[in-house]
Amino acid sequence: MTKDVLVIGTGISGLTYAIQIAEENPNVSMVLISKSDMKEGNTRYAQGGIAVVSNFKKDSFEKHIEDTLTAGAGTCDPEVVKFVIEEGYERVKELIEWGAQFDKKRKKLDLAKEAGHSEKRIVHFKDQTGQHIQEALLIKIKTYPNIELLEQHTLVDLITDHHSKEKVNRCYGAYVISQEEEKIKKITSKITVLSTGGAGSLFAHSTNPEISTGDGLGAAYRARVLMEGLPYVQFHPTALQPKVNGHTFLITEAVRGAGGKLVNMQGERFMVKNDSRAELAPRDIVAREIQKEIENQKEEFVWLDGSGIDKKQWKNHFPTILETCKNLGIELPEEPIPVVPAAHYFCGGIKVNKKSESQLKGLYAIGECSATGLHGTNRLASNSLLESLVFAQRAAQDTLLALRKKLPNKAFYNAIPQWNGDGYSNSIEIQEIKKYRNELQELMTKYVGIFKTNNGLKIAENRIDQIYKAINSIYNKNKLTYGLCELRNMVSIAYLITKQSQGITQNQGVFYNHDYA
Numbered sequence: 001m002t003k004d005v006l007v008i009g010t011g012i013s014g015l016t017y018a019i020q021i022a023e024e025n026p027n028v029s030m031v032l033i034s035k036s037d038m039k040e041g042n043t044r045y046a047q048g049g050i051a052v053v054s055n056f057k058k059d060s061f062e063k064h065i066e067d068t069l070t071a072g073a074g075t076c077d078p079e080v081v082k083f084v085i086e087e088g089y090e091r092v093k094e095l096i097e098w099g100a101q102f103d104k105k106r107k108k109l110d111l112a113k114e115a116g117h118s119e120k121r122i123v124h125f126k127d128q129t130g131q132h133i134q135e136a137l138l139i140k141i142k143t144y145p146n147i148e149l150l151e152q153h154t155l156v157d158l159i160t161d162h163h164s165k166e167k168v169n170r171c172y173g174a175y176v177i178s179q180e181e182e183k184i185k186k187i188t189s190k191i192t193v194l195s196t197g198g199a200g201s202l203f204a205h206s207t208n209p210e211i212s213t214g215d216g217l218g219a220a221y222r223a224r225v226l227m228e229g230l231p232y233v234q235f236h237p238t239a240l241q242p243k244v245n246g247h248t249f250l251i252t253e254a255v256r257g258a259g260g261k262l263v264n265m266q267g268e269r270f271m272v273k274n275d276s277r278a279e280l281a282p283r284d285i286v287a288r289e290i291q292k293e294i295e296n297q298k299e300e301f302v303w304l305d306g307s308g309i310d311k312k313q314w315k316n317h318f319p320t321i322l323e324t325c326k327n328l329g330i331e332l333p334e335e336p337i338p339v340v341p342a343a344h345y346f347c348g349g350i351k352v353n354k355k356s357e358s359q360l361k362g363l364y365a366i367g368e369c370s371a372t373g374l375h376g377t378n379r380l381a382s383n384s385l386l387e388s389l390v391f392a393q394r395a396a397q398d399t400l401l402a403l404r405k406k407l408p409n410k411a412f413y414n415a416i417p418q419w420n421g422d423g424y425s426n427s428i429e430i431q432e433i434k435k436y437r438n439e440l441q442e443l444m445t446k447y448v449g450i451f452k453t454n455n456g457l458k459i460a461e462n463r464i465d466q467i468y469k470a471i472n473s474i475y476n477k478n479k480l481t482y483g484l485c486e487l488r489n490m491v492s493i494a495y496l497i498t499k500q501s502q503g504i505t506q507n508q509g510v511f512y513n514h515d516y517a
């Protein structure tokens, strides 16, 4: 298959990018693939909403810029912060034109407040913002005849000069597994986009769905694409403990914004003594304080007390949380919610420029898998959906220009070989895969999680290196399977995070090593 554009990932970033292109030039041929069904990915689980300045009477771009820079602890790219925040409102208006609806109060957008924001500016749809946006985008995308959508298609590797006779440092598409057909296909394209999301599944507790295994990062690493800031993994302070159907369920920051209080087993509101902003301190601080309480008290969780929020507000603003807790036998608002910190967001990723272009020509990275400079070492709550929208539009504009230039012809793409190897098997169950995946998650949580030490990082590095070699050996001897494909990426990214963490000698943003405290 040869297309003008191949988009790998159908979250907010991939879908927005493709719609932006189709709106301007419906003749561009595109294929969008997703490893699971189109709806699965981090976008679907976003509860809080999009941080955007829309109430210009009370709020201003300057205030949002200031909040973002403060959260980033002086490590954000100020130029990027400025244009993302200034372009954000236009992008949200576009979303609304495309069919997304947000909660309103007296005909105006109902804005919520979240940790680290000096004003109410979070545009949301109840506590289902991401799901709602994605559904609207999926309805819209299906209206373009030149866009093909392929579910259950998994990126294996990017096609680069290595697979051709060229030496121009360019990407020519990707090899992908078709789970249903049980084969590896070659999809060539003039432009390739990675919008593959994060890698929260590297940790035992993560708010991300299981499929967030850093596949785009792994493929970029193998293609020698430059990455940045991988050790800056943001932990969300409040995920529900226990898991729900095997998934760690998030309790949005907006619950604390609405008056939820964190208390330990003694009923003590511990955030008050640790930070003047108490529960509304930035995420990294709240997550660390919760983790400290858990470790010091040898408990498994702390409580989030939502009794100060009235039942009507719970019903109107947090219906999913209300129902999920009810199913676990927790009656809100009277009873407190047991919460733990969980891996949530990758601040780092594939290094891109202001048009979301990576350093490999013809390859863009958008959304969570990219490192744009917006977040620096710590993301401000609800800035990531915003980042996806702004960079998707910028990448789309740049793609439209790039497609006008002279690019390789059909014969060139035809000459690129098919996948070299034994192909794909759906049926082989390699027992070791699950074992290594669990071990990797335990190692990352224990030694490369919220708190790190030099000794712990070394222990993790040594063991991850052994696992890496073992997985390579399985990869070389067996047909590729879906699980093996994920694990290959997970171990590479785990290794990179662990190795790069050892080079960081200053605690900044979400990064914390006890030896530098």
Ligand SMILES: Cc1cc2nc3c(=O)[nH]c(=O)nc-3n(C[C@H](O)[C@H](O)[C@H](O)COP(=O)(O)OP(=O)(O)OC[C@H]3O[C@@H](n4cnc5c(N)ncnc54)[C@H](O)[C@@H]3O)c2cc1C
Residues within 6 Å of the ligand: 008, 009, 010, 011, 012, 013, 014, 033, 034, 035, 036, 037, 038, 040, 041, 042, 043, 044, 045, 046, 047, 048, 049, 050, 051, 129, 130, 153, 154, 155, 156, 195, 196, 197, 198, 207, 208, 209, 211, 215, 216, 250, 344, 345, 366, 367, 368, 369, 381, 382, 383, 384, 385, 386, 388
């Ligand atoms: C529980 C939760 C709550 C959040 N709340 C907020 C919030 O309120 N506000 C905010 O701004 N941000 C929030 N975030 C972060 C935000 O949702 C994500 O950063 C954002 O949605 C990422 O979008 P994306 O398009 O980059 O990736 P995703 O939405 O994760 O989509 C990734 C896509 O890539 C595909 N993919 C991955 N690997 C492969 C592969 N190998 N082959 C083919 N396809 C592949 C997947 O199938 C999927 O379609 C939240 C995240 C979580 C998990």
